[in-house]
Amino acid sequence: MDTFLTEQLVWRRKELHDLKTLVRNKKESTEVRPLIKGGVVLAYSHWEGYVKETSEAYISYVSFCEPKKNEIASNFLALYIIDKVRKSKELSECVEDIISLINIPDGKCPIPKAKDIINSESNLKSEVLEKIMNQIGLDFSFYATKRNFLDQSVLKLRNAIAHGEQKILEIDKYIEIADFVIELMEHYKTLLQDAIDKKMYLRKKSS
Numbered sequence: 432m433d434t435f436l437t438e439q440l441v442w443r444r445k446e447l448h449d450l451k452t453l454v455r456n457k458k459e460s461t462e463v464r465p466l467i468k469g470g471v472v473l474a475y476s477h478w479e480g481y482v483k484e485t486s487e488a489y490i491s492y493v494s495f496c497e498p499k500k501n502e503i504a505s506n507f508l509a510l511y512i513i514d515k516v517r518k519s520k521e522l523s524e525c526v527e528d529i530i531s532l533i534n535i536p537d538g539k540c541p542i543p544k545a546k547d548i549i550n551s552e553s554n555l556k557s558e559v560l561e562k563i564m565n566q567i568g569l570d571f572s573f574y575a576t577k578r579n580f581l582d583q584s585v586l587k588l589r590n591a592i593a594h595g596e597q598k599i600l601e602i603d604k605y606i607e608i609a610d611f612v613i614e615l616m617e618h619y620k621t622l623l624q625d626a627i628d629k630k631m632y633l634r635k636k637s638s
Contacts, residue, residue: 555586
């Protein structure tokens with residue numbers, strides 16, 4: 432899992448660094464404007480892609496560990512129950528599953544498929560990011576402090592460019608956005624790695 436998290440970060444970060452270098456080298460050329468606009472779209476796509484790919488991988492990892500119902504963290508237990516309710520054709524089926532959860536707490540807790548949980552809604556604004564992180568048990572506080580820049584300077588700008596609006600962006604602003612996205616991905620990797628190393632997908636034992 433650590434290898435996957437690192438590989439996903441490395442190639443994305445390299446593309447962003449390479450494009451920053453290209454933009455700097457073209458700063459006196461008329462080609463720099465479309466490069467910057469494409470760079471903003473690329474930066475956002477790497478951010479959304481990294482969150483989606485690594486979050487899904489983390490869920491698959493937790494599922495592979497086969498935690499028991501009385502051991503798994505409450506956020507994953509909630510996902511299990513919600514999935515059961517969603518898939519039950521009749522209320523009686525859902526009730527049976529809940530009773531089983533209560534009466535057989537040491538049974539395995541199947542985790543819903545990652546693709547049924549992670550939904551970036553094609554617009555990974557801070558509100559959507561917070562929902563995803565809550566679902567998989569990650570601390571959102573770092574991103575809460577970045578909320579405005581993420582929503583206004585990254586997502587809003589990316590949407591405007593993607594929809595064909597004429598946007599003139601200075602090189603320094605683009606560099607700031609690219610570096611910001613790299614920072615976001617690096618921190619997300621750290622959170623996921625900590626969650627794995629500290630087994631945060633399991634319920635905290637009372638002392």
